[in-house]
Amino acid sequence: xxxxxxxxxxxxxxxxxxxxxxCKDKNNTEVxxxxxxxxxxxxxxxxxxxxxxxxHNVKSFYFSISCNHCEQPACVLSCPTxxxxxxxxxxxxxxxxxxxxxxxxxxxxxxxxxxxxxKETFKSNKCNFCMDLQEKGEDPVCVATCPLGAIEFGPIxxxxxxxxxISQIKGMPSATITKPNLVITPxxxxxxx
Amino acid sequence: xxxxxxxxRLMTNKMERRTFIKxxxxxxxxxxxxxxxxxxxxxxxxxxxxxxxxxxxxxxSTCSVNNCGGRCVIKAYVKDGVVVRVATDTQESGDPSIxxxxxxxRGRNYRNLLYHPDRLKYPMKRVGxxxxxxxxxxxxxxxxxxxxxxxxxxxxxxxxESRYDNYSSGQCWGLHGxxxxxxxxxxxxxxFLNFRNDYSSGAGNVATPYTYGTNNSGxxxxxxxxxKYILLWGQNPSExxxxxxxxxxxxxxxxxxxxxxxxxxxxxxTAITYGDEWIPIKPTTDNAMMDAxxxxxxxxxxxDQNFLDKYCVGFDGxxxxxxxxxxxxxxxxxxxxxxxxxxxxxxxxxxxxxxAEKIREIARNYATIKPAALIQGWAAQRQAYGExxxxxxxxxxxxxxxxGKLGGWAAGTGYWNRSNIVYPISYxxxxxxxxxxxxxxxxxxxxxxxxxxxxxxxxxxxxxxxxLIFNMAGNMLINQHADINKTKQLLEDESKVEFIxxxxxxxxxxxxxxxxxxxxxxxxxxxxxxxxxxFGDYVVFGDKTIDPLYECRDEYDVFAEVAEKLGVKDQxxxxxxxxxxxxxxxxxxxxxxxxTFPTFEEFRKKGVHHFQYDEPLVGFKTQIDDLENNPFxxxxxxxxxxxxxxWDLNQHEEIPAIAKYISSWEGxxxxxxxxxxxxxxxxxxxRRCHSTxxxxxxxxxxxxxxxxxxxxxxxxRGIKDGxxxxxxxxxxxxxxxxxxxTRITPGVAGIPQGGWYSPDKSxxxxxxxxxxxxxxxxxxxxxxxxxxTNLVEVKKA
Numbered sequence: 007x008x009x010x011x012x013x014x015x016x017x018x019x020x021x022x023x024x025x026x027x028x029c030k031d032k033n034n035t036e037v038x039x040x041x042x043x044x045x046x047x048x049x050x051x052x053x054x055x056x057x058x059x060x061x062h063n064v065k066s067f068y069f070s071i072s073c074n075h076c077e078q079p080a081c082v083l084s085c086p087t088x089x090x091x092x093x094x095x096x097x098x099x100x101x102x103x104x105x106x107x108x109x110x111x112x113x114x115x116x117x118x119x120x121x122x123x124x125k126e127t128f129k130s131n132k133c134n135f136c137m138d139l140q141e142k143g144e145d146p147v148c149v150a151t152c153p154l155g156a157i158e159f160g161p162i163x164x165x166x167x168x169x170x171x172i173s174q175i176k177g178m179p180s181a182t183i184t185k186p187n188l189v190i191t192p193x194x195x196x197x198x199x
Numbered sequence: 200x201x202x203x204x205x206x207x208r209l210m211t212n213k214m215e216r217r218t219f220i221k222x223x224x225x226x227x228x229x230x231x232x233x234x235x236x237x238x239x240x241x242x243x244x245x246x247x248x249x250x251x252x253x254x255x256x257x258x259x260s261t262c263s264v265n266n267c268g269g270r271c272v273i274k275a276y277v278k279d280g281v282v283v284r285v286a287t288d289t290q291e292s293g294d295p296s297i298x299x300x301x302x303x304x305r306g307r308n309y310r311n312l313l314y315h316p317d318r319l320k321y322p323m324k325r326v327g328x329x330x331x332x333x334x335x336x337x338x339x340x341x342x343x344x345x346x347x348x349x350x351x352x353x354x355x356x357x358x359x360e361s362r363y364d365n366y367s368s369g370q371c372w373g374l375h376g377x378x379x380x381x382x383x384x385x386x387x388x389x390x391f392l393n394f395r396n397d398y399s400s401g402a403g404n405v406a407t408p409y410t411y412g413t414n415n416s417g418x419x420x421x422x423x424x425x426x427k428y429i430l431l432w433g434q435n436p437s438e439x440x441x442x443x444x445x446x447x448x449x450x451x452x453x454x455x456x457x458x459x460x461x462x463x464x465x466x467x468x469t470a471i472t473y474g475d476e477w478i479p480i481k482p483t484t485d486n487a488m489m490d491a492x493x494x495x496x497x498x499x500x501x502x503d504q505n506f507l508d509k510y511c512v513g514f515d516g517x518x519x520x521x522x523x524x525x526x527x528x529x530x531x532x533x534x535x536x537x538x539x540x541x542x543x544x545x546x547x548x549x550x551x552x553x554x555a556e557k558i559r560e561i562a563r564n565y566a567t568i569k570p571a572a573l574i575q576g577w578a579a580q581r582q583a584y585g586e587x588x589x590x591x592x593x594x595x596x597x598x599x600x601x602x603g604k605l606g607g608w609a610a611g612t613g614y615w616n617r618s619n620i621v622y623p624i625s626y627x628x629x630x631x632x633x634x635x636x637x638x639x640x641x642x643x644x645x646x647x648x649x650x651x652x653x654x655x656x657x658x659x660x661x662x663x664x665x666x667l668i669f670n671m672a673g674n675m676l677i678n679q680h681a682d683i684n685k686t687k688q689l690l691e692d693e694s695k696v697e698f699i700x701x702x703x704x705x706x707x708x709x710x711x712x713x714x715x716x717x718x719x720x721x722x723x724x725x726x727x728x729x730x731x732x733x734f735g736d737y738v739v740f741g742d743k744t745i746d747p748l749y750e751c752r753d754e755y756d757v758f759a760e761v762a763e764k765l766g767v768k769d770q771x772x773x774x775x776x777x778x779x780x781x782x783x784x785x786x787x788x789x790x791x792x793x794x795t796f797p798t799f800e801e802f803r804k805k806g807v808h809h810f811q812y813d814e815p816l817v818g819f820k821t822q823i824d825d826l827e828n829n830p831f832x833x834x835x836x837x838x839x840x841x842x843x844x845x846w847d848l849n850q851h852e853e854i855p856a857i858a859k860y861i862s863s864w865e866g867x868x869x870x871x872x873x874x875x876x877x878x879x880x881x882x883x884x885x886r887r888c889h890s891t892x893x894x895x896x897x898x899x900x901x902x903x904x905x906x907x908x909x910x911x912x913x914x915x916r917g918i919k920d921g922x923x924x925x926x927x928x929x930x931x932x933x934x935x936x937x938x939x940x941t942r943i944t945p946g947v948a949g950i951p952q953g954g955w956y957s958p959d960k961s962x963x964x965x966x967x968x969x970x971x972x973x974x975x976x977x978x979x980x981x982x983x984x985x986x987x988t989n990l991v992e993v994k995k996a
């Protein structure tokens with residue numbers, strides 16, 4: 007099996023955050039620690055016409071993101087203890103909780119905000135692609151959760167063949183930094199110009 | 200550790216510290232008990248977690264039965280009797296006859312609901328003044344004894360009309376629950392005062408039948424796959440769900456090429472996901488836009504004259520009921536022939552804020568891109584003249600002939616239902632008197648003075664005010680009813696309502712007003728069958744996942760004991776346990792309704808049943824295909840755009856015979872807007888089902904309680920995003936964090952409904968409980984709740 011990645015059909019993301027809460031439920035993460043996060047963007051303004059009519063150009067979208075298990079993971083390079091490893095088998099990036107000493111350098115290094123620092127355990131952790139569930143034949147919990155089926159996963163090459171090469175939308179860091187294994191179908195208002 | 204010993208120790212409240220932490224660790228909520236949290240930090244390492252989400256010994260398929268429109272499949276992963284994780288339906292999408300019933304954000308939090316440290320754990324009685332929140336633990340025996348003797352005493356003293364089971368919806372979409380239990384008990388011991396209608400679509404429920412003869416004006420959602428143009432008017436299924444697979448069908452409709460336009464004061468999640476266009480509109484002015492759309496359609500001759508001639512009463516002067524002048528017809532109203540005001544888009548623009556050209560465009564599209572579905576949400580009928588909104592939408596559907604056609608939609612309340620199961624608990628209330636549910640506070644204060652004009656039915660006059668209230672798994676006693684400050688005063692007077700029983704999972708604002716509190720169970724702790732609102736061809740099995748925690752008990756069993764005290768146990772239970780009820784429902788459904796319905800064991804194994812149909816249900820198709828043999832259930836047998844029955848009520852200003860715009864009190868044209876310049880609305884927030892889950896930390900993190908306000912309005916008041924603000928009018932005052940956002944129309948403030956009323960010492964709510972600002976003035980015809988009609992002012996706190 008080669009590198010695996012996520013596909014996000016952002017064009018139909020309702021911002022319901024079920025993926026984020028399901029991830030918390032599975033990983034027992036407390037408030038403030040979110041391996042999968044949903045961001046909102048909103049912009050635009052209103053004008054009132056002389057007769058009272060309201061015209062607007064308001065745009066808004068949601069975007070769900072976890073760890074992109076990058077080709078060049080900034081977190082791996084940043085970690086002084088060698089706790090973060092990228093699997094040779096499937097490219098999944100994990101933080102070994104036995105080794106992590108909580109320097110939080112990975113938290114600062116990741117442009118996507120993926121590693122999350124736990125103030126109670128003094129360690130950082132992140133999405134492990136639900137490898138424990140995958141080994142038992144289940145899908146990653148976010149994939150199994152999305153009410154509209156907007157999150158998929160699989161070998162990244164297959165996802166790219168099926169859905170294209172977009173891995174960056176409005177408001178996201180440049181994909182050239184870490185080469186995320188992520189494919190996005192952008193919302194109509196989220197396309198990079 | 201075995202399940203038995205863990206639970207036993209929990210119930211005796213003699214947990215060792217380590218055990219409690221382990222158990223709490225397993226449920227992922229912060230431990231806040233006797234300084235344990237601080238201790239943890241000193242220890243530097245968290246205790247080992249007892250349960251891991253990837254280690255389970257069984258998966259149980261169950262279902263929540265709260266007042267969400269949808270029912271979803273909840274799969275509980277259980278290890279040693281503890282739920283370690285929840286998952287949802289594994290059905291893949293693609294086949295519209297078996298849509299996946301996947302849980303939303305609320306459903307994914309259920310483990311925290313089950314194991315929340317604040318669960319009510321044992322029965323309690325009030326020891327302070329009512330509403331003060333002081334309670335003392337009592338035994339189940341004492342709770343049952345007290346309820347039995349008060350039910351009898353109050354019934355004997357004041358008569359059965361003094362006993363009332365308040366509107367409540369926390370467990371209303373299953374086979375059994377607190378309300379059913381109470382009603383059955385009261386029925387076999389003399390009866391109780393009934394209520395009619397609901398707080399969801401109350402105005403519409405009464406209004407729509409004046410047009411169509413029924414509220415079943417909807418079509419099954421798979422019919423939308425045939426629609427070419429969909430207008431979602433004040434409907435937000437992304438957040439409030441409505442029916443679990445509805446969103447899937449909307450998505451498919453969009454894929455099939457339907458253009459979707461969302462009309463709403465907020466740029467909702469629904470508009471973001473499905474909308475091709477969002478039309479902001481001022482609250483309470485929807486009918487102005489509807490009238491103008493009608494004007495455009497009629498003056499540009501885009502209306503379906505054949506449809507109007509054949510199926511409708513009241514469109515033009517030639518189709519009016521006997522004895523009513525021709526100029527009272529709809530067409531004459533739209534053209535302004537009688538009142539001199541043509542309902543032009545320019546006229547409407549001034550009122551509703553939608554540009555005239557935009558109204559024209561939408562009217563033309565709706566009338567010409569066929570079939571078109573105008574689907575009305577219910578928020579816009581929870582306003583001062585909500586009846587007009589529902590009949591107004593139906594009027595447009597008739598003008599364009601979109602009724603009874605595949606891919607069209609008749610508008611109006613829009614119920615549809617073709618998939619049923621048998622409900623095994625039945626009762627006959629000997630008392631026939633009923634009040635509109637929204638007027639229960641009036642029936643407490645002045646019940647004996649109520650008349651037919653207040654919506655009293657079944658009797659000329661009540662013999663007593665309400666003296667005993669059961670409030671079972673509901674928050675309508677304080678939080679969700681309008682004008683909290685008024686309601687509070689009423690309940691605090693212990694001479695008015697003499698006895699209040701509340702059953703719930705948590706100490707809600709309503710529970711604080713109880714005299715006796717009963718700790719209820721979650722759906723994980725009992726058997727049931729979950730049914731959606733009237734909009735779905737599916738039912739979900741509610742398997743009992745674990746035994747009830749602490750001393751919590753199912754209301755059905757509690758009231759069986761009360762019945763026993765009163766000597767009517769056999770009439771109450773008819774010899775059945777809850778499991779018997781579920782089995783009976785399945786067996787009788789197979790026998791009486793649908794032989795293809797699964798057996799109990801099959802249903803339990805599958806967890807869900809999808810009823811199968813060859814084609815979509817199309818509302819009023821039978822009438823439209825053959826009116827002669829299938830007349831509408833109206834007095835005339837036709838669609839009554841003009842209702843002679845309403846005309847004869849002779850209150851034409853507030854209850855017109857045709858739907859029309861009525862300038863609303865506390866609307867944008869009310870002079871009070873000088874003092875309170877913002878229109879305040881509320882909405883069903885994605886993270887709550889009404890007020891349920893307000894106390895869930897993960898959900899607060901996902902979607903915090905905050906008020907939406909437009910940057911223009913915020914700037915005027917020196918308010919920045921994230922500031923705390925005070926919101927007030929003559930009825931009350933609250934404090935809330937502010938989200939400054941372009942996603943709400945200027946001049947409008949929005950507070951998600953359902954925050955738990957939390958007053959400080961001076962009585963100012965600190966949680967954003969919107970009902971401290973709402974009014975108890977009912978709508979004119981339905982006597983229903985106008986809770987989205989409010990004027991307020993906002994200032995930085």
